[in-house]
Amino acid sequence: MERGLRILSAFTGNRSVLGIADLARTVGLNKSTTHRYVATLTKLGYIQQDPETRKYFLGPRAADLGFAAIDSMELGKVAGPLLQALADETGCTVSMGLCDGPDVVYVDRRRSARRNAAAMDLNLHVGSRLPAYCTSMGKVLLAFKDAAALRQILDHTDMARRGPKTITNREQLTAALAKVRQSGVAVNDEELAPGLRSFAAPVRDRSGEVVAAVNVAVHLTVAPTAVEALAARIEPPLRRTTAEISRRLGHRP
Structure with missing residues (x-):
């Protein structure tokens, strides 16, 4: 190498x-x-x-590597302050992740500066990996894959039960991903771990391709409300943040 x-x-x-x-x-x-x-x-x-x-x-693959490196640096520079602002506004832990095969890789993670923040810490950090099928960021990243790429990823995914509500059936997951594509937001309601809920939305680059996902995570012990009520509070600032990151990356809807 x-x-x-x-x-x-x-x-x-x-x-x-x-x-x-x-x-x-x-x-x-x-x-x-x-x-x-x-x-x-x-x-x-x-x-x-x-x-x-x-x-x-x-050749073209070398050029692709160069553009990918530039885009990655640009993404981190653009997203960082906006992710922190989202964490401070919601009082929750905010993360950004990229897709790497069947996994989502954490590339940024921000905690709120608010004194009574509902911070969520699963001992995750930049570089941590989680299976995409049972995480909100992962479901966003899977949802916008083309059919062939998604099929290949799912073929190499062990859909084991990790939380009380993990989707372990491939057909049910495919249906859930279709809903994510339609709504633009993925919800993880105790699919990864007991008590953990999170909401994620996509980040798009100048070509419109989904290049990352951002999530807001909260635990039932600090926000014991119905998932619909939590979504009503979390989704608007989450959507606004991902739309602004995308806009700064050159995306024009």
């Missing part, structure tokens, strides 16, 4: 087209080893070869 990254890093603004000898010299490998790595990177689409000169240049 390190050698492959060194080869990709050899392509710079003033050295964007390189031959095997140039690459070998730059990364400090012999020609045969360099050619083997270049062949793999070419097959994967990270490098392309000019058929006339036989030299190489960065």
